[in-house]
Amino acid sequence: MQLNELISKYIVFVDTCTWMYPEGDPFLQDELFTALSQSEKKVRISGKVVEEVTKHIKSEDAEQSAQAKKAATLINKYNKQGVIEVYQDPDDPFQDQAILAMFMKYRTKFNLAMITQDRKFAKDIDALNLQGSVQSKNNIIVYYIDRYGKLAKWDHGVKEHEKRNGSQSQQQSQTPSQSQPQSSASKKPKDKSNIVRLPLGTKPETGLDTPIAVSHIPAAGERIMTDQYGELELMKELGAGGEGSVFLTSNGMVCKIYAQMTQARHEKLKLMLQIPFDKEGICWPKSLAYNSNGECIGYIMEAASGKVMQLSMFHKKLLEKNFPHWNRQSLAELAINVLDKIQYLHDRNIIVGDINPFNIMIKDYNEVYLVDTDSYQIVNYPCPVGTINFTPPEAQGMRYHEYLRTFEHEYFAVATLVFMILMPGKPPYAQQGGGTPGENIKNMEFPYPFGEFRGNAPDGVWRYIWSHFTYRIKERFFQVFAENNRISTEEWINELEEYAKKIKLGHSNDEIWPMSNKIADDDAVEVTCRDCGTAFVMHVNKKQDLDMKGKPYICNPCLVKMKVVKVARDEAAAAQQAANTSDKERLAALLRAKRTQAGSSAAAQSRTPAASQMRASSSSQQGTPRSSTHTSPPVVTFRPFPPSLGQRLVGFIKQVLNK
Amino acid sequence: MSNLELFDQDLLDNPSARVPVCLVLDTSGSMKGEPIDELNRGVKLFMNEVREDEMAALSAEIAIVTFGGGVKQVVEFANIENQSIPELTATGRTPLGEAVNLSLDLLEARKKTYASLGIDYYQPWLVLMTDGAPTDDVTVAARRTSELIRNNKLTIFPIGIGADADMATLQAFSPKLPPVRLKGLNFNEFFMWLSQSITMKSQSTPGEDVKALPINPWADLSL
Numbered sequence: 001m002q003l004n005e006l007i008s009k010y011i012v013f014v015d016t017c018t019w020m021y022p023e024g025d026p027f028l029q030d031e032l033f034t035a036l037s038q039s040e041k042k043v044r045i046s047g048k049v050v051e052e053v054t055k056h057i058k059s060e061d062a063e064q065s066a067q068a069k070k071a072a073t074l075i076n077k078y079n080k081q082g083v084i085e086v087y088q089d090p091d092d093p094f095q096d097q098a099i100l101a102m103f104m105k106y107r108t109k110f111n112l113a114m115i116t117q118d119r120k121f122a123k124d125i126d127a128l129n130l131q132g133s134v135q136s137k138n139n140i141i142v143y144y145i146d147r148y149g150k151l152a153k154w155d156h157g158v159k160e161h162e163k164r165n166g167s168q169s170q171q172q173s174q175t176p177s178q179s180q181p182q183s184s185a186s187k188k189p190k191d192k193s194n195i196v197r198l199p200l201g202t203k204p205e206t207g208l209d210t211p212i213a214v215s216h217i218p219a220a221g222e223r224i225m226t227d228q229y230g231e232l233e234l235m236k237e238l239g240a241g242g243e244g245s246v247f248l249t250s251n252g253m254v255c256k257i258y259a260q261m262t263q264a265r266h267e268k269l270k271l272m273l274q275i276p277f278d279k280e281g282i283c284w285p286k287s288l289a290y291n292s293n294g295e296c297i298g299y300i301m302e303a304a305s306g307k308v309m310q311l312s313m314f315h316k317k318l319l320e321k322n323f324p325h326w327n328r329q330s331l332a333e334l335a336i337n338v339l340d341k342i343q344y345l346h347d348r349n350i351i352v353g354d355i356n357p358f359n360i361m362i363k364d365y366n367e368v369y370l371v372d373t374d375s376y377q378i379v380n381y382p383c384p385v386g387t388i389n390f391t392p393p394e395a396q397g398m399r400y401h402e403y404l405r406t407f408e409h410e411y412f413a414v415a416t417l418v419f420m421i422l423m424p425g426k427p428p429y430a431q432q433g434g435g436t437p438g439e440n441i442k443n444m445e446f447p448y449p450f451g452e453f454r455g456n457a458p459d460g461v462w463r464y465i466w467s468h469f470t471y472r473i474k475e476r477f478f479q480v481f482a483e484n485n486r487i488s489t490e491e492w493i494n495e496l497e498e499y500a501k502k503i504k505l506g507h508s509n510d511e512i513w514p515m516s517n518k519i520a521d522d523d524a525v526e527v528t529c530r531d532c533g534t535a536f537v538m539h540v541n542k543k544q545d546l547d548m549k550g551k552p553y554i555c556n557p558c559l560v561k562m563k564v565v566k567v568a569r570d571e572a573a574a575a576q577q578a579a580n581t582s583d584k585e586r587l588a589a590l591l592r593a594k595r596t597q598a599g600s601s602a603a604a605q606s607r608t609p610a611a612s613q614m615r616a617s618s619s620s621q622q623g624t625p626r627s628s629t630h631t632s633p634p635v636v637t638f639r640p641f642p643p644s645l646g647q648r649l650v651g652f653i654k655q656v657l658n659k
Numbered sequence: 660m661s662n663l664e665l666f667d668q669d670l671l672d673n674p675s676a677r678v679p680v681c682l683v684l685d686t687s688g689s690m691k692g693e694p695i696d697e698l699n700r701g702v703k704l705f706m707n708e709v710r711e712d713e714m715a716a717l718s719a720e721i722a723i724v725t726f727g728g729g730v731k732q733v734v735e736f737a738n739i740e741n742q743s744i745p746e747l748t749a750t751g752r753t754p755l756g757e758a759v760n761l762s763l764d765l766l767e768a769r770k771k772t773y774a775s776l777g778i779d780y781y782q783p784w785l786v787l788m789t790d791g792a793p794t795d796d797v798t799v800a801a802r803r804t805s806e807l808i809r810n811n812k813l814t815i816f817p818i819g820i821g822a823d824a825d826m827a828t829l830q831a832f833s834p835k836l837p838p839v840r841l842k843g844l845n846f847n848e849f850f851m852w853l854s855q856s857i858t859m860k861s862q863s864t865p866g867e868d869v870k871a872l873p874i875n876p877w878a879d880l881s882l
Binding site for chain 2 (some may be wrong): 157231310311314315316317318346426427457458459460461463528557560561563564567568570571574577578579581586590
């Protein structure tokens, strides 16, 4: 295409690197400048280009600085001539974002062209032509300036001369979607070159909570209109929450209808719909939904199946009731499958934000669904909710809608989720007697033993489970939770696959609830329990010790039973004593307790590296909870669990009030 | 004494986090007649609701202490499956202070049991209901609850029954929340709400500050 045709039919952008390209002069100074001046057309740049050039001028790299100065001069020249437009609309939610988002937004309206020297960027933009449910022609062209100063076309990251020489660019796959069978999480290195990676947000979108008035919010039995699926009927309400309600519709899909439609919700949904998305098990918006007056009231998604993780597997008895066929390998597989979905999102720079067991539905360990996808963090739209147990120490106390999560934040939540799956329902940090959970997380009080650290987790089933983990799994958990050194979702998937394999081969315990600590094969000796007669395995040193003292062999379950009986007796005795205590004695005890409170917490503190470091840098007084490192007062907002109950609760209170 | 063996089994088999709840109920003479009948119905509803809910049944542990004439523990902490619904009768004066003291001691003892066995627990709830004024000295008891509440080691629900309830005394036990006066004898609604709060707590993970949800509306309450 001739340059004149290009600038009259296409909206042409020029990337920072092209402005700064040393060999770009013939084209930028002369050819393009002249063509624009004569035809009275303009070239566009985003505000980001101005930012970057300005930044590079101050660079310590002399060459880079010189190039940036040259670019600035060039841009000023264009500006003086009136042939350049800086694209930065203050009301536009995309103002701070890279071109990719803008291209996605405008490709249905205009023909777009980008001139860039960056191969990867060129590939990403070209890929937009292939992807998407958006019906539009191949109207995005990507160019570069070759070393002779001539405009040339990129072909999916391949330069013209490279093609002529026969050197093929990698991965030319034309398949637009990354469809994954539900149960797969294979070890083949995945081809991720064609994935459209969204830009990472730069600052959270706020102030777009302007409500959009809606004349009527449809209810069950009524009809709604959709872009993709025509008219549908709302068959039955599946659930209601603070945000709105979810309905099963007549085509088997699910419709979420907001109680309050806002501009932010609408914009975010539109963005989500533009993103090419094809992953089973993630309930992504597939279409907007409208009421009979054509007003947007929500969106349509695939239905999820199964039970909410939080409500189905975090109590031992519930786990056994709902998934009786599971063993430990199933737990590992479950974790792999959930993380596989999260990885899909991470590959696209979509951050879940509020990873928590209320947002995950389980049909079986190989069939899981992520729900509440409209709360995900996408570009500048923050995830406005969070869960304390999944929030990393550095973010404890911050308001979720006020900051954009990073992958570092996210990886903490991922690790916590993996932990809570492998230790069903148990959060990583100590709960008893210590501070609030937020404090425990900030103080990194991880109670499980590893290496030299003995840990202060109480004897019991959780300690047993921990002891049966492979060395690697323990190492990884310790690394994240005690040393504050996080690993990525992908790395977790690898670790879990290894773990599952070891269990399958019989090298690691397949019990979900082991009854005792792990004993290495070399140290194991079989004995018989005096009380219940079952054979069980004991550490050879312990057996010798008992033999020397003339004590009997008693299996763990029997030991625990004895302990429970003793503990119950102690409790009864305490109750009896309580009834006989006078007020005077109570008062004295109260005062004594207050005096010793200050000194007591020191003994219970964890000695993990991160915990020690946290304490060393803390300036708080001894014994009082560590204060937040953030300047804003620690206010954590979070979504009620579960939303529907929260609504009813508030309703009940109001009823009590109003009677 | 109750059947220890049965109670032990649950502590053994069930590692779920516990929500210890102690109901401290006025069964003094003034409750005779309709009030005590309604209270009995409310307690029955409460215990049944907890039993019916899958999650609450695994987590909630209820104890009941009454004060009317003397102070008596009528229900001990245990799994709901192993508990029977008490039949309360009204008689005598109102030793509220002694009842609260006993309840706090029972809660402490139960927490120790959990701790010894490595069982997670939420900070306990104490539900205090009275229709009049105490006939004993409540100073120490009120100091204890206030101290615990300030350190986030206790949640208290102070409820006044009927027009003669001494709200000021109830307030003394509760530095953070104002007491609520039940309109008429609407025990059912309150106990329904209480059981649902427990369900919510059971559905969360220890450490999620679920109480910020149910408690907020209370903060808006006025006498």
